[in-house]
Amino acid sequence: MVQGDESCSTQLIDGDGNFNVEGVAKFMEQVKLAECGLSYAVVSIMGPQSSGKSTLLNHLFHTNFREMDAYKGRSQTTKGIWMARCTGIEPTTVVMDLEGTDGRERGEDDTAFEKQSALFALAVSDIMMINMWCHDIGREQAANKPLLKTVFQVMMRLFSPRKTTLMFVIRDKSRTPLENLEPILREDIQKIWDSVPKPAAHKDTPLSEFFHVEVTALSSYEEKEEQFNEQVAQLRQRFFHSIAPGGLAGDRRGVVPASGFSFSAQQIWKIVRENKDLDLPAHKVMVATVRCEEIANEKYLKFASNEFWCQLEESVQSGPVVGFGKKISSLLNTYLSEYNSEAIYFDESVRSAKQKQLEEKLLQLVQPAFQAMLGHIRSETLDKFKEALEKALSNGEGFSVAAESCTTLFMDQFDERCKDIVIELGKWDTFKVRDKLQRDIEAHVAAVRAAKLAELATLYETKLNEALSGPVEALLDEAGDGTWPAIRKLLKRETELAVFGLSTALKGFDMDEITREKMLAKLDTYARSLVESKAKEEAARVLMRMKDRFATLFSRDSDSMPRVWTGKEDIRAITKTARSSSLKLLAVMAAVRLDEDRDSIESTLSSALVESGSSAASKRSLTMGDPLASSSWEEVPSSKTLITPVQCKSLWRQFQTETEYSVTQAIAAQEAHKRNNNWMPPPWAMVALVVLGFNEFMTLLRNPLWLGVIFVAYLLIKAMWVQLDISGEFRNGALPGLLSLSTKFLPTIMNLLKKLAEEGQAPPTPNPPQNPIQVSKSIYNGVNSSTAFSSSASSEITSSDDRVEHSSS
Numbered sequence: 067m068v069q070g071d072e073s074c075s076t077q078l079i080d081g082d083g084n085f086n087v088e089g090v091a092k093f094m095e096q097v098k099l100a101e102c103g104l105s106y107a108v109v110s111i112m113g114p115q116s117s118g119k120s121t122l123l124n125h126l127f128h129t130n131f132r133e134m135d136a137y138k139g140r141s142q143t144t145k146g147i148w149m150a151r152c153t154g155i156e157p158t159t160v161v162m163d164l165e166g167t168d169g170r171e172r173g174e175d176d177t178a179f180e181k182q183s184a185l186f187a188l189a190v191s192d193i194m195m196i197n198m199w200c201h202d203i204g205r206e207q208a209a210n211k212p213l214l215k216t217v218f219q220v221m222m223r224l225f226s227p228r229k230t231t232l233m234f235v236i237r238d239k240s241r242t243p244l245e246n247l248e249p250i251l252r253e254d255i256q257k258i259w260d261s262v263p264k265p266a267a268h269k270d271t272p273l274s275e276f277f278h279v280e281v282t283a284l285s286s287y288e289e290k291e292e293q294f295n296e297q298v299a300q301l302r303q304r305f306f307h308s309i310a311p312g313g314l315a316g317d318r319r320g321v322v323p324a325s326g327f328s329f330s331a332q333q334i335w336k337i338v339r340e341n342k343d344l345d346l347p348a349h350k351v352m353v354a355t356v357r358c359e360e361i362a363n364e365k366y367l368k369f370a371s372n373e374f375w376c377q378l379e380e381s382v383q384s385g386p387v388v389g390f391g392k393k394i395s396s397l398l399n400t401y402l403s404e405y406n407s408e409a410i411y412f413d414e415s416v417r418s419a420k421q422k423q424l425e426e427k428l429l430q431l432v433q434p435a436f437q438a439m440l441g442h443i444r445s446e447t448l449d450k451f452k453e454a455l456e457k458a459l460s461n462g463e464g465f466s467v468a469a470e471s472c473t474t475l476f477m478d479q480f481d482e483r484c485k486d487i488v489i490e491l492g493k494w495d496t497f498k499v500r501d502k503l504q505r506d507i508e509a510h511v512a513a514v515r516a517a518k519l520a521e522l523a524t525l526y527e528t529k530l531n532e533a534l535s536g537p538v539e540a541l542l543d544e545a546g547d548g549t550w551p552a553i554r555k556l557l558k559r560e561t562e563l564a565v566f567g568l569s570t571a572l573k574g575f576d577m578d579e580i581t582r583e584k585m586l587a588k589l590d591t592y593a594r595s596l597v598e599s600k601a602k603e604e605a606a607r608v609l610m611r612m613k614d615r616f617a618t619l620f621s622r623d624s625d626s627m628p629r630v631w632t633g634k635e636d637i638r639a640i641t642k643t644a645r646s647s648s649l650k651l652l653a654v655m656a657a658v659r660l661d662e663d664r665d666s667i668e669s670t671l672s673s674a675l676v677e678s679g680s681s682a683a684s685k686r687s688l689t690m691g692d693p694l695a696s697s698s699w700e701e702v703p704s705s706k707t708l709i710t711p712v713q714c715k716s717l718w719r720q721f722q723t724e725t726e727y728s729v730t731q732a733i734a735a736q737e738a739h740k741r742n743n744n745w746m747p748p749p750w751a752m753v754a755l756v757v758l759g760f761n762e763f764m765t766l767l768r769n770p771l772w773l774g775v776i777f778v779a780y781l782l783i784k785a786m787w788v789q790l791d792i793s794g795e796f797r798n799g800a801l802p803g804l805l806s807l808s809t810k811f812l813p814t815i816m817n818l819l820k821k822l823a824e825e826g827q828a829p830p831t832p833n834p835p836q837n838p839i840q841v842s843k844s845i846y847n848g849v850n851s852s853t854a855f856s857s858s859a860s861s862e863i864t865s866s867d868d869r870v871e872h873s874s875s
């Protein structure tokens with residue numbers, strides 16, 4: 067019945083005490099012991115050498131241990147410890163065949179090995195069979211006595227709460243029935259137990275606390291083989307389901323899960339060899355720790371190299387993976403389940419601790435992928451939010467409503483998508499990323515809001531610009547009394563329109579009243595500043611405008627037709643009107659008048675610049691000082707001042723200088739026109755001719771000295787008359803004019819007197835009669851040239867007024 071191949075007989079520890087790690091691993095693999103969990107039993111047999119142990123095991127468990135050949139004589143066949151699987155016995159039962167205890171070959175050392183192997187067997191086995199000859203029972207010097215003593219001694223060192231079954235197998239039983247032999251044997255056992263020195267804790271502990279003693283007897287294999295076989299077959303039955311409660315291996319407290327058998331055996335042997343105390347409970351924890359760790363590592367490595375996981379990890383780097391959470395969770399569960407099923411029989415606390423460690427390691431491995439997924443979801447949600455908000459706004463939705471609905475929608479979407487990636491085991495919260503998303507969305511909303519508000523503000527500013535710039539420019543161009551009221555009206559109307567428009571648009575923004583009011587006020591301010599800057603621009607061109615206005619009024623008549631200076635026009639009046647109008651323009655431009663505050667700029671300018679020639683104005687100027695010698699207007703704040711009084715004065719001076727030419731030209735044109743049309747002598751000459759009569763006239767002609775004297779006297783009187791008439795005083799050039807005239811005509815008079823003297827000192831002799839027309843012409847020319855002189859002599863701005871006056875007269 068021996069079936070060697072199936073029993074996988076293997077040497078566990080060799081004769082030199084070396085543990086066969088590889089052999090055991092192979093054995094475990096062949097027997098698939100690791101899969102047994104706790105459902106396995108270990109039986110060992112010890113006893114004197116050549117006491118038929120191997121024979122018994124081979125018959126009892128259908129193993130293939132080497133037996134001694136009966137014909138070759140007794141010698142040691144089993145060296146060290148061998149092990150094999152009990153064929154056909156359920157659950158898996160491993161049997162160990164120990165080296166005989168009283169062999170002849172090993173000498174003194176055998177004792178140590180016996181002790182060590184006994185301790186090892188006792189630590190590892192559920193059932194220990196003690197093989198003994200029947201005739202040794204009750205014998206004082208029996209070979210099994212030291213053996214038993216050893217067993218009991220080492221048992222004290224196991225600190226094990228488990229109960230090992232000690233099965234005494236009596237070989238070559240005699241005719242004495244077992245019922246009679248057993249008490250003697252038990253007595254022997256008790257005696258030995260009592261004689262074994264025990265630690266204080268176990269001083270009074272009965273043997274039954276540690277061992278469950280069984281006794282069986284077998285007939286001689288050599289002499290009564292048939293009986294032997296029958297009894298062995300019966301005994302074999304007791305090993306079936308030995309681990310069940312009440313079975314031979316019923317006490318499972320000390321069992322090491324099968325997957326840890328190899329390591330456990332190895333460690334126990336190591337401790338035994340080192341002659342250290344063997345703390346089986348601690349050993350169990352240690353084995354559990356090591357094994358659970360091994361299992362956990364194995365599962366971790368398997369997970370890390372799992373093809374599906376590797377693909378998933380790679381995919382996550384480039385984009386989101388649908389069903390990520392479920393896929394990872396399922397994978398994790400697979401490997402954790404594997405761990406659990408393999409480690410389930412190890413110490414629970416150790417197993418749980420190692421499982422937790424494995425979970426942590428696996429989660430650490432997976433977390434970057436999870437974070438990457440979260441990142442994808444966050445950025446995708448943010449992008450979609452941006453798109454949706456833009457779309458909603460372009461569809462005309464109110465900003466606040468659109469922002470709120472989009473935020474809610476996409477935060478919900480984020481939460482929903484997070485559910486898809488949740489790895490239950492990880493219990494990683496997504497709050498931080500959610501918060502980040504929320505903050506990003508809020509920041510985007512704020513940015514878009516600010517941009518939209520700026521856009522709106524710009525839009526209404528542009529509208530205001532369009533509505534105000536042109537009209538304000540046109541109004542300022544037509545500067546007059548109604549200019550600023552019209553600008554104010556325009557500004558009010560357009561500002562109200564823009565503010566209303568902006569206010570309506572802002573309703574969609576759900577903003578607080580203060581901010582809203584600020585924006586509207588800003589628009590109002592903008593409108594005002596727009597007008598102010600326009601006015602400033604126009605003020606910078608005021609001189610040009612004044613000149614234009616002067617030119618328009620001076621050189622065009624009321625029908626806007628170009629004037630032809632015929633001599634009938636009142637150049638003085640025209641000049642005055644044109645200048646007044648230009649002064650008005652200056653007054654209008656001098657300050658911004660957006661508020662209805664009254665000012666006296668116009669009257670100040672008028673009195674200081676136009677009426678300055680009048681005696682009243684001069685007196686006022688003398689007593690009160692120059693009202694334009696200031697850099698600010700009295701009633702106008704500097705912020706509203708566009709042209710200061712000083713600038714006005716300077717501008718006016720420049721204006722007058724630059725327009726003077728036009729007046730001069732006009733006067734010249736009038737004179738030229740008169741000259742061209744009046745070839746006849748002037749009327750006074752004609753009248754003189756008639757009044758004085760021909761004779762008198764001839765006398766005068768014959769005596770030109772008198773004529774010259776009369777003529778010079780006339781001119782002097784005339785010049786004085788003109789000066790007095792204009793200024794009312796003999797000032798500003800009247801005297802110089804007379805002197806100048808005298809100087810001018812003195813050489814002529816002197817020449818005439820000289821000529822008369824040369825003609826013989828006699829009373830003037832009448833000259834040949836001259837053409838009266840020619841004479842009157844020369845006189846006329848003389849007047850004209852004096853006028854021209856007068857014009858060139860005065861460089862004062864007011865001199866043109868004199869010329870206007872002169873010309874008119």
Ligand SMILES: Nc1nc2c(ncn2[C@@H]2O[C@H](COP(=O)(O)OP(=O)(O)OP(=O)(O)O)[C@@H](O)[C@H]2O)c(=O)[nH]1
Pocket residue numbers: 114115116117118119120121122132133134135136137141142143144165166237238285286287288289
């Ligand atoms: N008298 C007797 N001899 C037996 C019995 N069973 C086996 N033998 C013989 O005893 C001898 C030793 O047998 P083994 O089974 O090799 O004994 P063992 O105890 O395994 O020997 P070691 O492993 O060397 O210690 C063999 O010649 C067997 O035939 C038995 O029941 N009675």
